Amino acid sequence: MNDSLASALRAGLAAPICLTWELTYGCNLSCRHCLSDSGPKAPGELDTGEALAFIDSFAEMGVFYVNIGGGEPMMRKDFFTILENAVARRVGVKFSTNGTFLDAAASRRLAGMDYVDVQVSIDGHDQATNDEIRGQGSFDRAVAALGNLAAAGFENPKISVVATRHNVAHLDDLEALARRFGATLRVTRLRPSGRGAQSYSDLRPTPEGNRSLFAWLSERPQVLTGDSFFHLSPLGDPLPGLNMCGAGRVVCLVDPVGDVYACPFTIHPDFRAGNIRQQPFSEIWRGSRLFSGLRAEPGPTGCSSCSAYAACQGGCMAAKFHTGAALDDPDPECVLGRSGGSSYTVVSIRPRRAAVAVD
């Protein structure tokens, strides 16, 4: 990415490039690293009418696509209504699912839709590795979902993998699994948010694991990364993507009750910019003081003075916040070891229940 585009994007856009929309906190699984601490549905989740009105608002703003997640978004009875409305408004949809509800009929319905990408989450190359994180039976169900998609003729689904110390040595096997189903592999970073805060020390890749992961990804530009490994950029040439923190600049997150946060990994009152029940989304995006602050150039403090800052941009804001670091401190996985190695304190709390908006 050239410098002028980078600085233009850092200064914020008229609308997000994409936004992540957690449709529900309800989930049939309880993955150890769930970034949104999902399980039971939250009280007061947006109803169908509110969801469709929200689609109208971001279609009018020109949001290119929406990343739908949860929870397990397919647990919502109006899941396909929401998808079909987004597509009808020419808003692309990428949705993440554990695959449980991706049966033959749902797969056929998806195969007939335009502008839709499906990301099936798998966190290990085999049942044992995956199920240890995502729960018993989850590997088989995800693989069955991929089979259903293939049988329905759904082209190029994604297998979405959160890189952990238990699976980074098996990326070749995961790539082979993707090939088996005509899928593209997507590998993203584990963040210490949600339940990831409790499992971070056990699951995060070791420094050696991060180095081998970066080398592996560098040789495979076709593997998608969700732009999440820019903290590793000092290890070599940047991976394809924007390679910057997009929080409040090019992306944001809307949770099931309409709260707007800076990014999918900052579901916390400190990063709440507003609620779409109380204020139009466009006003929150353009006028929030929180987002204005995130769009400002960093001052000459903390790790912005490091010679590697241009490459890593200081790393992931959420990873720093949830490990108790200041936002201008190094990333907890700083490849130059400036974060103090593995000495960090996880401070993430579970703010969601307290932050539920009033209906």
Added chain:
Amino acid sequence: MPSERLRLNPRISLREESFGALCYNFSTRELFLVKSRLAMKLAELAATGVERALARAALGATEERFDQLVEALVARQVLLVEEDSGDACDE
């Protein structure tokens, strides 16, 4: 000799920004920047299809500049060039 029509690729979504425009290609899932105001104006003209010579006249661009612009936008799949048979109004 048939003339050419320029049409905005229906798989392209284009959004104006302070620095120009952002384009998203729904086929390739690529995001890219359009900085030239002239290019943006051409894309707007082509939204419903426009005859090539009319578009150049509307933009007031030299032939060379206009051809460069069209070539660049075609290469990024923003514009489609269609042969204009001239029978569009013969229904």
